Amino acid sequence: MKTTMIVLEWILSVGVFGLYYKSSTQKLRNPYSFVRVVDDYQIFSLRMTSVLAPILSVTELLAGIWLVLPWTRLVGAVIGSLFQILFMILMIKNLGKTFPNGCGCFEMNSPKTITGKHVLLNFVILVSLAFIIVSHFMGWEAFQWNF
Amino acid sequence: MVSWVIMVVSLAIGVYFFKRASKKAEAQAQFLMQIGTAPFVRKKLNQRFTGYVLCLDAMRYPKSQADTDRIFQWIKNTGHHFFVFDAPSVFSDDQTIANDLQVEFLPALVPVKEGAPVGEALFIPSAHPQLVQMVENFVLDTGRKLIA
Numbered sequence: 002m003k004t005t006m007i008v009l010e011w012i013l014s015v016g017v018f019g020l021y022y023k024s025s026t027q028k029l030r031n032p033y034s035f036v037r038v039v040d041d042y043q044i045f046s047l048r049m050t051s052v053l054a055p056i057l058s059v060t061e062l063l064a065g066i067w068l069v070l071p072w073t074r075l076v077g078a079v080i081g082s083l084f085q086i087l088f089m090i091l092m093i094k095n096l097g098k099t100f101p102n103g104c105g106c107f108e109m110n111s112p113k114t115i116t117g118k119h120v121l122l123n124f125v126i127l128v129s130l131a132f133i134i135v136s137h138f139m140g141w142e143a144f145q146w147n148f
Numbered sequence: 149m150v151s152w153v154i155m156v157v158s159l160a161i162g163v164y165f166f167k168r169a170s171k172k173a174e175a176q177a178q179f180l181m182q183i184g185t186a187p188f189v190r191k192k193l194n195q196r197f198t199g200y201v202l203c204l205d206a207m208r209y210p211k212s213q214a215d216t217d218r219i220f221q222w223i224k225n226t227g228h229h230f231f232v233f234d235a236p237s238v239f240s241d242d243q244t245i246a247n248d249l250q251v252e253f254l255p256a257l258v259p260v261k262e263g264a265p266v267g268e269a270l271f272i273p274s275a276h277p278q279l280v281q282m283v284e285n286f287v288l289d290t291g292r293k294l295i296a
């Protein structure tokens with residue numbers, strides 16, 4: 002049972018890392034596009050968004066790296082879960098909306114048009130991260146947290 | 149201990165990436181501000197512009213800036229008039245420009261005579277190895293129509 006859980010935790014960690022890595026490097030390669038896409042959500046001013054968008058991209062990358070390394074996996078899973086909750090709230094709030102600046106290049110969490118499929122994908126990632134957090138507290142993880 | 153080392157090192161890398169992304173975003177924003185806006189493009193077409201119009205998709209193809217510089221230099225030497233704009237942002241401000249220029253794919257180079265497109269636009273894939281050569285051939289082919 003424990004071995005199965007450890008294997009499953011590794012598979013999920015590597016899988017979510019892959020998604021986070023792809024998504025964040027895409028945003029870091031084309032940062033202004035992501036600024037414009039985040040600006041479409043109309044949460045902050047454009048000036049504030051210009052600072053916030055690169056922070057989001059970098060945090061996503063770090064969460065992915067921390068997730069794949071067993072020593073920092075819990076931190077990565079917690080930050081990733083917070084990310085997923087944030088993305089899901091924003092997506093549900095804007096369900097069906099087409100972004101004027103959406104280039105369709107950041108499909109996972111900032112698509113051109115938000116559909117139920119996008120919310121579902123983010124929910125699946127959230128469940129995976131929740132499993133990683135639970136497995137830590139159940140003592141299933143491969144490495145013990147040793148801060 | 150290992151956890152702390154990983155956290156500190158990765159945070160340092162994160163700060164570096166943040167600075168780099170911020171700088172790049174600022175440069176991209178400045179580039180977009182320098183090129184044609186919707187009123188500018190509309191004015192040019194209304195003034196019966198003759199020459200080449202480069203319709204970029206700077207959001208999706210951030211490498212467009214380098215391509216533009218190369219294409220711009222070459223067309224300038226041919227003596228044809230030329231201007232550039234970011235198509236998605238201009239088209240969202242004024243949809244009639246998209247209809248007038250008949251652009252189907254982006255980025256594209258459109259030969260324009262007296263404010264109207266002449267023939268089909270050239271689709272310019274950013275990763276094309278012989279980009280300038282392709283533009284050269286297109287301008288040589290269509291240039292005569294603009295002068296005639």
